[in-house]
Amino acid sequence: MKEKLFGKTLEELKLLVRELGLPAFTATQIADWLYRKDITTIQDMSNLSKKARGILEDKFEIGLTKPIQVQESQDGTKKYLFKVSGQNYIESAYIPELKRNTLCVSSQAGCMRRCIFCMTGKQGLLGNLSSGEILNQVKSLPEKETLTNIVYMGMGEPFDNFNEVMKSLEIMTSDWGFGWSPKRITVSTIGILPAVRKFLEKSSCNLAISLHSPYDIEREKLLPVERAHPASEIIEEIRNTEINRYRKISFEYIMFKELNDTPHHAIALAMLLSGIRCRVNLIHYHPIPGTPLGGTPLNGMERFRDLLNSKGIVATIRKSRGQDIDAACGLLSTKEVKLMP
Numbered sequence: 559m560k561e562k563l564f565g566k567t568l569e570e571l572k573l574l575v576r577e578l579g580l581p582a583f584t585a586t587q588i589a590d591w592l593y594r595k596d597i598t599t600i601q602d603m604s605n606l607s608k609k610a611r612g613i614l615e616d617k618f619e620i621g622l623t624k625p626i627q628v629q630e631s632q633d634g635t636k637k638y639l640f641k642v643s644g645q646n647y648i649e650s651a652y653i654p655e656l657k658r659n660t661l662c663v664s665s666q667a668g669c670m671r672r673c674i675f676c677m678t679g680k681q682g683l684l685g686n687l688s689s690g691e692i693l694n695q696v697k698s699l700p701e702k703e704t705l706t707n708i709v710y711m712g713m714g715e716p717f718d719n720f721n722e723v724m725k726s727l728e729i730m731t732s733d734w735g736f737g738w739s740p741k742r743i744t745v746s747t748i749g750i751l752p753a754v755r756k757f758l759e760k761s762s763c764n765l766a767i768s769l770h771s772p773y774d775i776e777r778e779k780l781l782p783v784e785r786a787h788p789a790s791e792i793i794e795e796i797r798n799t800e801i802n803r804y805r806k807i808s809f810e811y812i813m814f815k816e817l818n819d820t821p822h823h824a825i826a827l828a829m830l831l832s833g834i835r836c837r838v839n840l841i842h843y844h845p846i847p848g849t850p851l852g853g854t855p856l857n858g859m860e861r862f863r864d865l866l867n868s869k870g871i872v873a874t875i876r877k878s879r880g881q882d883i884d885a886a887c888g889l890l891s892t893k894e895v896k897l898m899p
């Protein structure tokens with residue numbers, strides 16, 4: 559099988575052309591074709607010499623793959639299914655809104671973290687995506703020209719696939735790559751301290767942390783990662799890091815009925831986050847089979863939001879999208895993929 563060019567950084571392309579004995583400037587030309595233009599074969603790289611194209615074609619292919627299935631929600635959200643290496647499948651959700659169109663990308667096939675409210679976690683980890691497979695979800699999206707925002711909130715924990723995720727961010731935000739502003743990209747994590755630290759140091763993209771409770775014992779029941787990486791330590795790290803004023807830090811808070819939605823939760827949450835320039839996103843819970851949790855009704859969420867706001871914490875309720883096609887938060891899963899005939 560040929561190696562894929564798509565997903566390689568400029569540094570990797572420079573190394574590759576050197577090994578192939580091609581002129582150094584070929585690396586920039588290849589990056590330009592891969593990330594700034596639309597081509598499907600190496601032969602389409604028309605400013606490369608015929609010889610260079612031949613040498614490349616012997617060992618490499620572009621490596622883009624189209625989605626193999628799409629489902630559309632009543633609210634316009636679309637869920638795309640992609641096949642990735644290891645005979646695995648992943649999903650991406652395209653969420654159009656009035657002024658922004660967001661793509662929620664996956665970083666892993668399945669996930670090993672087993673958060674109890676998440677369908678992906680029920681699959682277990684099947685494999686990590688390469689940076690090319692992460693970016694293919696953007697590049698091969700039929701609506702790619704309309705995209706305004708990318709969130710790494712699909713299947714998988716991005717920081718369990720740190721190197722490939724960082725490579726994909728480098729390609730997304732570099733001038734030689736997609737040239738996106740980091741302000742339009744958000745990486746969402748359950749919070750793995752060493753990776754959070756490294757991410758804050760090396761990337762300017764926005765960061766979202768899944769919190770879901772201000773209390774450690776309660777959070778541990780929802781997110782087993784709390785045992786190894788307590789949220790309090792992540793928050794302390796963020797508090798002690800100088801955050802560029804353009805970078806957004808947010809905390810995700812799925813609201814479970816009578817579990818984490820009481821006034822004392824709101825007050826404890828406000829105390830935990832005090833002094834941090836951040837936003838809390840309150841998220842509707844979408845029940846999944848085998849999990850005895852219910853969602854907080856909208857009026858309860860509004861009361862919680864108002865209490866947080868009154869304590870000086872910016873909090874908003876995130877609109878639920880794509881629930882009828884299982885594209886809403888926590889519902890992505892390819893456990894029972896049924897391909898159309």
Ligand code: SF4
Pocket residue numbers: 669670671672673676677678679680712713714715748
């Ligand atoms: S919420 Fe994220 S980290 Fe937790 S199981 Fe689901 S995909 Fe994995």
